[in-house]
Structure formats: C-alpha cells, structure tokens
Amino acid sequence: MGSAQTQTATQEKQQSAQLKASPQTQLKKVDELLKDYEAVIGIETHVQLNTLTKAFCSCPYNYGAQPNTSICPVCMGLPGALPVLNSKVIECAVKVGLALNCKLSLNSKFDRKQYFYPDLPKGYQISQFDVPIATSGYIDVDLPVEFGGGHRKFGVTRVHMEEDAGKLLHTGTGSYSQVDLNRAGVPLLEIVSEPDMRTGIEAAEYAAELQRLVRYLGVSNGNMQEGSLRCDVNISIRPIGQQEFGTKVEIKNLNSFSSVGRAIDYEISRQVLLHSQGQADQIVQETRLWEEGAQKTTTMRKKEGLSDYRYFPEPDLPGISITEEYVDDIRNSLPELPEMKRRRYEKMGLSMQDVLFLTNDISVAEFFDATIADGADIKLAANWIMGDIAAYLKNEKLSISEIKLTPQELGELISSIKGETISGKIGKEILFELMAKGGTVKGLIEEKDLVQITDPSEIEKMVDKVLVDNPDQLAKYLSGKTRLQGYFAGQVMKESKGKANPKLLNQILQQKLDAKK
Amino acid sequence: MLSLVQNPRVLRLPNLHKIPLKCLHASPTPSPAAASISSAQPTSQILTIRKSLLAGETTAVETAKSYLGRLRRTEPDLKSFLYVSSDEAVLKQAEEIDRKIGNGEQLGPLAGVLVAVKDNICTADMPSTAGSKILEYYRPPYDATCVKKLRENGAIIVGKTNMDEFGMGSTTEGSAYQVTANPWDLTRVPGGSSGGSAAAVSARQCVVSLGSDTGGSVRQPASFCGVVGLKPTYGRVSRYGLVAYASSLDVIGCLGSSVADTGIFLQAISGHDKFDSTSSKQVIPDFTSQFTSVDDMESKPLRGLRVGVIRETLEDGVDSTVVSSLQYAASHLEDLGCTISEVSFPSFSLGLPAYYILASSESSSNLARYDGVRFGNQISVDGLSSLYGNSRAQGFGAEVKLRILMGTYALSAGYYDAYYKRAQQVRTLVQEGFKAALDENDILISPAAPSVAYKIDEKKNDPLAMYAGDIMTVNVNLAGLPALVLPCGFAEGGSSGLPIGVQMIGAAFDEEKLLRIGHVFEQTLKDLSFVPPLIANNF
Numbered sequence A: 001m002g003s004a005q006t007q008t009a010t011q012e013k014q015q016s017a018q019l020k021a022s023p024q025t026q027l028k029k030v031d032e033l034l035k036d037y038e039a040v041i042g043i044e045t046h047v048q049l050n051t052l053t054k055a056f057c058s059c060p061y062n063y064g065a066q067p068n069t070s071i072c073p074v075c076m077g078l079p080g081a082l083p084v085l086n087s088k089v090i091e092c093a094v095k096v097g098l099a100l101n102c103k104l105s106l107n108s109k110f111d112r113k114q115y116f117y118p119d120l121p122k123g124y125q126i127s128q129f130d131v132p133i134a135t136s137g138y139i140d141v142d143l144p145v146e147f148g149g150g151h152r153k154f155g156v157t158r159v160h161m162e163e164d165a166g167k168l169l170h171t172g173t174g175s176y177s178q179v180d181l182n183r184a185g186v187p188l189l190e191i192v193s194e195p196d197m198r199t200g201i202e203a204a205e206y207a208a209e210l211q212r213l214v215r216y217l218g219v220s221n222g223n224m225q226e227g228s229l230r231c232d233v234n235i236s237i238r239p240i241g242q243q244e245f246g247t248k249v250e251i252k253n254l255n256s257f258s259s260v261g262r263a264i265d266y267e268i269s270r271q272v273l274l275h276s277q278g279q280a281d282q283i284v285q286e287t288r289l290w291e292e293g294a295q296k297t298t299t300m301r302k303k304e305g306l307s308d309y310r311y312f313p314e315p316d317l318p319g320i321s322i323t324e325e326y327v328d329d330i331r332n333s334l335p336e337l338p339e340m341k342r343r344r345y346e347k348m349g350l351s352m353q354d355v356l357f358l359t360n361d362i363s364v365a366e367f368f369d370a371t372i373a374d375g376a377d378i379k380l381a382a383n384w385i386m387g388d389i390a391a392y393l394k395n396e397k398l399s400i401s402e403i404k405l406t407p408q409e410l411g412e413l414i415s416s417i418k419g420e421t422i423s424g425k426i427g428k429e430i431l432f433e434l435m436a437k438g439g440t441v442k443g444l445i446e447e448k449d450l451v452q453i454t455d456p457s458e459i460e461k462m463v464d465k466v467l468v469d470n471p472d473q474l475a476k477y478l479s480g481k482t483r484l485q486g487y488f489a490g491q492v493m494k495e496s497k498g499k500a501n502p503k504l505l506n507q508i509l510q511q512k513l514d515a516k517k
Numbered sequence B: 001m002l003s004l005v006q007n008p009r010v011l012r013l014p015n016l017h018k019i020p021l022k023c024l025h026a027s028p029t030p031s032p033a034a035a036s037i038s039s040a041q042p043t044s045q046i047l048t049i050r051k052s053l054l055a056g057e058t059t060a061v062e063t064a065k066s067y068l069g070r071l072r073r074t075e076p077d078l079k080s081f082l083y084v085s086s087d088e089a090v091l092k093q094a095e096e097i098d099r100k101i102g103n104g105e106q107l108g109p110l111a112g113v114l115v116a117v118k119d120n121i122c123t124a125d126m127p128s129t130a131g132s133k134i135l136e137y138y139r140p141p142y143d144a145t146c147v148k149k150l151r152e153n154g155a156i157i158v159g160k161t162n163m164d165e166f167g168m169g170s171t172t173e174g175s176a177y178q179v180t181a182n183p184w185d186l187t188r189v190p191g192g193s194s195g196g197s198a199a200a201v202s203a204r205q206c207v208v209s210l211g212s213d214t215g216g217s218v219r220q221p222a223s224f225c226g227v228v229g230l231k232p233t234y235g236r237v238s239r240y241g242l243v244a245y246a247s248s249l250d251v252i253g254c255l256g257s258s259v260a261d262t263g264i265f266l267q268a269i270s271g272h273d274k275f276d277s278t279s280s281k282q283v284i285p286d287f288t289s290q291f292t293s294v295d296d297m298e299s300k301p302l303r304g305l306r307v308g309v310i311r312e313t314l315e316d317g318v319d320s321t322v323v324s325s326l327q328y329a330a331s332h333l334e335d336l337g338c339t340i341s342e343v344s345f346p347s348f349s350l351g352l353p354a355y356y357i358l359a360s361s362e363s364s365s366n367l368a369r370y371d372g373v374r375f376g377n378q379i380s381v382d383g384l385s386s387l388y389g390n391s392r393a394q395g396f397g398a399e400v401k402l403r404i405l406m407g408t409y410a411l412s413a414g415y416y417d418a419y420y421k422r423a424q425q426v427r428t429l430v431q432e433g434f435k436a437a438l439d440e441n442d443i444l445i446s447p448a449a450p451s452v453a454y455k456i457d458e459k460k461n462d463p464l465a466m467y468a469g470d471i472m473t474v475n476v477n478l479a480g481l482p483a484l485v486l487p488c489g490f491a492e493g494g495s496s497g498l499p500i501g502v503q504m505i506g507a508a509f510d511e512e513k514l515l516r517i518g519h520v521f522e523q524t525l526k527d528l529s530f531v532p533p534l535i536a537n538n539f
Ligand SMILES: [Zn+2]
Pocket: A054, A057, A058, A059, A070, A071, A072, A073, A074, A075, A076, A185
C-alpha cells in the first residue's frame, strides 16, 4: 500500500515543478536547486478513537449518520451539562503512548483550549496543554524497497487526549451554513512528531506507520477518507549546512498518504524556488491548503503572531491519575506491533518486500502468523497470501477476514501440495472454492476425488491408453517430432482428470516413449 | 465568658476585637417591632406539613393553595420569580400526593413541599434563563440532577426565581428582567445573586428554595432577608444542570426558614452523581437526626465545642451593628456551652481579589458558548465575527461583560502567571489557613455580610463597593467548605428592623455539625422572630 502511494509521490515531484515553470530547462533547474536544500518536516496527527461512546458523554459515534442524531446536552454544550471522562480514552492513550515508546505521565490533567468557531459548541475544546499523557517517544519506519528502502527512527514529541469538534455543512446557495454536532466530543489523540523528516516519502511513511500502529492496537480504524486519521504537516527548508530552521508553513487538507507525499514535494519545490530567487521573505508563516484537483498548495490563512488559546485547567474534570500497575497491565496486553513483526519476519528469512507486504495490514499478518503457526512452510504461505489470495481479495473487494478460507486450511492446502496428495494446479482450484464457500481441504479432495495419483501402475495404464488412442501422433513422434511429448503428457493429465502426479507422469511417459523407439 | 486559650499556631486574642465585653451580654441590638408579633422559635415547615398531611389535618392541595395565594398576593411587590407555574400544574401535583395519602402509599420526604428553584438551575418544564437576555425563552431539554431528586422526593416546583445575570452580582439588580425587593423593606435589595430565592422563602412564597453560591450568593441574601442559607461543601451536591458561572467555585445551596428545613432539603439533593465527576462519593450522614426539640435539650447542649471568631471579619468597613450582632451570637454560643476564641486569618483579605480573578477567568470560558449560534438571540449579520460580537453585545448585561473582559485578560498569554496562577496560589493559602483554624476549632464564625440590606440603586454604579461586600463569603468558596448562615439579630431600618445573619463555617463534608449547632442556636435564640412585616399578619 505504502509503496504504491510513495511511487505517485515521486512522480508528483516533476509535476509540481512543471506547474511553476513549464519549460524543460526550468524543470531541470528546480531539480538542480533541490540538491542544495534540505527540508525539515514535522507532522501533527489527529487519530479518532473508536471507543463505543464519545469522550465525555454516552453518545455513540457513527461516521456518516444523519446530522445531529447522536447528540446530547453534554456534547451540544448545553448550559449546565458537564463532561464525564470515558475511561477507555485513557486506556487507548496509554496503549498508543507505550507503542510509541513514550514516557507516560502518571498524573496529568485536561485543559480548556479556547476559541470561537460554530462547530465548537462550548467555545472551548477540552484538550491537554502542559502535561500531556505521553511524551518523548519515537516510531520505527521501514521505507519502501522501490525507493531505496532503509530504516528510519522519527521522534514523537507528545501524545495528548482531546475532543473532536462538529462539522459545518455549507449549503448549495452559500447563503448560510449548518452545524452537525455528531462528531463533537468524539475522542481524539493528537500525536506530534519531532521535525525529523526530510522528504515526502519519509513523511508519508511516518503517517502510514501511525495508521498501522493504531490499527494493530485496535484503537482506531485509521481511515483517512473518513477523517479518522488526519495529518497536518509543518514544513520549512534551509540551504544544506545551515543550522537555523527556515520559516515554517503548515499544510492542511491531506486526505491520503499520497497527498501527504505530493503536497510536501510541491511545497519543497515552491519554497526552494522562492529562496533561490532571493524571495525568501515571501515564505511566510501561514496555513496552506492542499488542493487535490490542482495538485498545489494555496494560502488558507496567514498567521499574525501566535494565536492565544488562553489555556487553563478544566475545572469540570478531576486530574487524571494512573498507576504503574495499570500501565504494566496495558503493556502486557499489547499485541505484537508492526516493527516487532517486521523484525521477526525478516529473521524468518523473508525478503523486505514480503515483510512490508505482510505486515502492512494487521489482519493479513495475523492470517499469515496463524497459517505458519501449525508448521506450514513460511515462504509458500507468504507466496499464497501475496499471490492468489491477495489477487482474489482485490477482485472481490474483500478483506482477508471476510473470506471463508481459514489459516488452518491454507496450511493444510500447502502441506497437501508439498506432500503430493494434490497437485499445485488442483491446489489453486480448491483455494478459490475455499475462499468463496469454505469447507476443508480434506473434505474437498474427498468430495471431488482429487487425490493425486501417485501409483505408477495406474499412471502406466493411462499412458498406454493415450499412446494407443493416438497412433498418428505417436508415429510423428517416432519420426522425430519429439515436441509431441508435451501433447501426450497433456492427454494423460486430462485422462487422470488432472490428478496424476506430473513428475511421475513425465517419468513414465518418457520410459514408454523411449521403449517404442 | 471568653476562653483565654492560647495556641501558638493559631493566633488568638483574649478580647474580641476590642469590643467591650459587656456588649456581649447586652440585649440584642435594636429591638425589632416584628419580634412582638411572634416570639415562637422557627419551626420546620417541611416537618409541619408532613405531620399535618399524615394526620389528615390538611391536604396537599390546601397547603399548596395557601402558599400560592400568598405568592400571588406578594409577588407584585417582591418580584422574586421570573416564572411561576400555573395553579393547575401545582394543584395537579398536590392532588397526586393527596391520592397517595388516601391510598396509604409511601410518601417522599418532601411530599407536598412547594419549592422555588433559582433560574440558573435547569428545569425541563420551565424556562431557565439564568437571569440573562441571552437565554431568553430557553427551555432546557433536561432537569438538573438536584431538580430530578426533588421531584423524586415528592417536592412540587412552584417556579423559577430571579437572580443577577449568571450569578454575577449581589443584589438582583444585575438581572436582565427585574429587581427583586427585600420583604423587610421593599426599597432595599434582597441580596444576591440568589436574591429571588431568599426573598421567596422570607415571604413564605414557598417552603424552601434552591440557590447557588459561587462567592456568597446563597449566604449574603439569606442574611439580608432573614432566612437560613446553607452552602454545602463543594462536591456534596451535583452541579449537573447548574448553568456554570465559575465551575470550581459553584455550589448549589439551600434556603429555608429554619435550620431543620435546610438540612432536610440538603438530604434530598446530596450525593454523588455520575453526570458530575466533581461530585463527591463521601457518605451522606442523616442530617435530619439532630433536629431535636428544644424541650429535650440539656442546659448546655453544645458543651465542649470550640468556636473560633475570625478576627479579620470584624475589622474596619464592617457595620457596627453587624459586629455587635456577631458578638451577641458568640455570647449565645458560649451560653450554650461552646468555648469561644478568636482566630486570626492572615490571608483573609487576599481572598477577595483572588476570587474575582478566578471566578472571572472561569466565567469568561463558561460563557463562551453563548455565541449567537444556538441560544436565544442570534443577531443577523454578514460575517462570523460580527455574529459573535453583536449577539454577545446585545445578549449580555454590563456586569457580565465586565467579568468576561477581566477573565479573558487574566488568562491571556503573558498575564496568566501574574493573575490566574497567582490567584491559585492565594487559593492554596486560604485553604491552608482554614485547615489550621479548623484543626483547632469545630466551627468558625463571622458575619455573613459587612452590612445589612442596602437600598436599591445604592451600589449599582459602584462595582468595587459591591465586590467588597463579598469579603465575608468568598474565602469559603475558595476553600470549598460548607457554611451555614442564620439570622441572629437586627439593625435599625425599614418599618421593623433589618435582619443580620451569622455565618458558621465547618470542615469539609461536616455539614452535620453545622446543622446541629445552627439548630440549637436558632431554637434557643430568645425574643427574635424573622417573619417579615409584609406577611407577619397573615402567616
Ligand atoms: Zn453526547
């Protein structure tokens, strides 16, 4: 997944330069210029937690529900209503904090972040300011092999808990807007990275790894299109060798990993071009919007000084205290995380390409693990999953957990082929049946009488029959058309209804033909 | 006589602020005309109603009619209510109680008791405006937890009482709708912000009422109107459904005409609430067990209890009649067996500015939701910022704007440390001061306000003078402690004198002791009656 997107990210590098200056010379010039600059990139990610109820009330949240159908006095910010913390939010935050190798604050608190906007019903957002639940962590990322691969460690500054705002629905006429508060109060984790990334690919992979992480942990569906995972990118450039950071620009509206990569590459080119033309003063602190259609960033709002959110401790909620034991319990219950899985698969002898493919989706990785747990051949299991199964999933638009094939049966299938009970070809046929309809390998083999014929005398009989039935071809063969051996093999296979052991078949056929000479 | 106990940790003076000791036993200041009307001790209206209902001496309908009649008669003068239930609605509930009595069904502890509710406490069947134009016509879709509990206990909610907008004020002059008059003298304020609730109880327009107390808003009007005001410990009563002014200080409180009524009332609304995570899980004692008859009391019923008089509350700026009433209260407590000493509270005067910074800061945040997008008045404009600006400019009154501005300033980057943070440090000092004083004493006493009720308009244009009036009460909110205010004397004024209240401050979650001492105090206070002249002839 990551690889396909990062591929487009690099292609976009050229496009973006073209937008600025169409002549080829200019394009070359930008590429040339880029070599003298370094980009400094940090990402702020908002992850929507998939708790059953919102952060501070008991309303459920379902993406796409009718506007204002999942609201109550608390998340509407009605006078007199008070927030009560959903303890699952802390559990999720601790899980993510641990997975990001953070230091956890055993005593933290909520604060109010104050600003006016119609989608913010209380006029403040309950968030965390000076004592976030987790700080000073890092995340491990393996870059896609197609782009040189390589392992990176990116710092994570902080993870804090907060609530989501509602949504504004703008009417067609544009004369007024409507407010949908379904999303108001949905728990979020804000994850802030260190400015450790240097390229669009690194940034896109950082975001993709966060998505894998929250999915592995089961705390969020991590869906970018639905806004369950939102990335805001901070980016500045500086001439290589310069110590100070350049002016930081924020980019919003990034709805996929590929747009993260492409927007960054566009923005790097834009800033480098300005800087190199002596117009560095035109790189200003601002928020820019990524326009997917035009494939460029445009000014959304300029920042005049720092905005003052007038944070102060939320008086409606008591401080958050967690114990070492609580943290230890969560730590012990953590699943194997993507980085650990990748290192384990690597040790098992799989190629990095395979490793990245298998670990990208937790349900695929779990399927793979379950398949090999019973002793199935590692490489064969990987090949089946990445080949025929992946193709089937793609065609049918299914996830691996939705098909009827179980890892146990895949293991059975693999060992049946390896043990020559069935041929590879038959294996492939029943694989599709297993995926679509379920059942067991043994059951299907019996039901369809598919056991491979490995009895030489039986194959001999079929070879004899084919040679007798095809006197003309035999004559031609004997007269030198040796390529017809393949024809006979096919006929024998057909006679056996595909069940003849191919190796044995060819051996016997060869002997018989030789004997005729 | 006064105790001379010296304690190295809590500075005590042998003399109560240089007041000649003989004053302590002088007859209680100006002898009020009202006192001659009735000298009976305050009796619990709640218990009286219950007794006569169960004995069949009266019906809930008759009781309700008698209160409603008085309410209708006095309301044009007093204006304590912003909304009064229809007679039909009240009588229907009363009939239901009579039906239950007829069937021999179990009755809630407040069955047939007419309750008034301050307008910043949400009621699903009545408007809840918090005295503000910005919430005009607003009807909440839910009942506040305390309202829900009252209904479950059989209480009948008779209406919503007037208040200073969002609780910001000490007179009800800050109400966007009307000014409530003091039943003792219609030209004077009833106090605030729960002025409507205090006046309604004082004039017996209802049996008991709910108020809210952020810096004294239950206690000061109780003192001004001659009723009992109980501010529970922060967390004792759920705030769910209380329109927030300053969340870390706001407490829902009880007003009644006797200590027993406020205690029974508190019993009904106390307890942890899963909808308020700042509500306490402390066990609720049986507050009603201690309201024994005066006939059963021994001669020194409060023997062994230590009472500290806060010296700083008797200093300059406090009316001399208030000081002498407090001295009288102290001597009365001493007669009842208490040991009296003086307590110095060095951080006392710091509490007032700290309170105004913290309360304003929190209010600037709590009131941000009234932005013209969802509530009340939405001013039609072109842009978003003028929608906010115009809606708020027209929806909020002057005092509210003033506090929002102060609070916004105090929380701004660069000022936070100098104001908000400093005020929090003062809050800690105040808490420590109370802790030390209450380690040495069972309760502390002080006046409830530095003066008696003043004239309407007298301080309207002098906010600082009005703020200064909160000096007696704000520290208690900063510390989150319970306090009981009950009438103890009179000053000259009006046709029959103006009531003065004594404030008793207890340790956190020790309302029980306050109620016990308050009850004995009230039941043994001779020759004073706190029924205002307005209704004295027909109550
Ligand atoms: Zn809700």
